[in-house]
Amino acid sequence: MDHLSSIRIFTRVAELGSFSKAADELVLSQSTVTKHIAWLETHLSARLLNRNTRGVSLTEAGSLYYERCRVILKEVDDADSLVGRRSEGLTGTLRISTSVALGRRIISPMLIDFMREHPHLKIDMACEDSYVDLVARGIDVALRMGRLADSSLGGRHIGSNPWVMVASPRYLAAHGTPQTPQDLRHHDCIVYSSVQGDAVWQLRSRQGESQAIVVNGRLRSNNLSTLLAAVHLDLGIAILPNYVASPSLRAREIVSVLDDYTLPGQELHAVFPSPKLVPEKVSRFIQFLRPRFEGAWWDVERRRFPAHQG
Secondary structure, rough: HHHHHHHHHHHHHHOOHHHHHHHHHOOHHHHHHHHHHHHHHHHHOOOOEEOOOEEEEEOOOHHHHHHHHHHHHHHHHHHHHOOOOOOOOOOEEEEEEEEEEHHHHHHHHHHHHHHHHOOOEEEEEEEEOOOOOOHHOOOOEEEEOOOOOOOOOOEEEEEEEEEEEOOOHHHHHHOOOOOOHHHHOOOEEEEEEEEEEEEEEEEEEOOOOEEEOOEEEEEOOOOHHHHHHHHOOOOOOOEEEEHHHHHHHOOOOOEOOOOEEEOEEEEEEEEEEEOOOHHHHHHHHHHHHHHOOOOOOOOOOHHHHHHOOO
């Protein structure tokens, strides 16, 4: 029995929670899948999976083994990518990590073109707002906002992420429109608790003067969609990335506030586990992304993404 094949089969059974689904995906008979799992459990002298009428689940030993198997398979895929296969096109799986809003609103539509260019490459995209351990999670590339803190990781600058201050016309009609940053202290401000200084908003005038305003409000959240929804519901003033606010601004459902001032932007980076050994699939993905984050990339309905360059 081929050990690596058994590991691949076990990993898919664990992820799909089903022998039959794994067999269908891998184009194998269910009996073949069962034999591979049985061989692994005999080889390890440990039960890896619990079987019941609703499917399968990992045992404690199986969970530990599964996490290591993911890392092993990623290393094998990376090794295959590093030594070539360029003439055959990209293969294997590209595992991407991104925030929920950026992944849903921006990256997902882009992936359609990337997958068409590389029909033999599988995509596994995880969208979550907390930072993840790239090595432990087997992530090939993460898209992150802000400065790079971990110098052990590899990184490439992709673009810039500007922010805008917004409110609904109904809220402003009821509470007045701020004319200066100091006026924000008398308004309900919806706070994004992850970045941008939390409840301290930094504004810069056209003359280059900076002001730090401590704002107050009834709602704070680390989820950008929640903040946008609150603005639509007339709950106050918020600062949002342009890519989140842009469709609502264009539809005039919300409006920008304090246009004579700018908010700090963020750098957008593609981050990967090793600065030296960069798999071909990661390099190609970064080459694909860079031209798509030039200009007003956040205005996804007006902007036509350029053809792949690289």
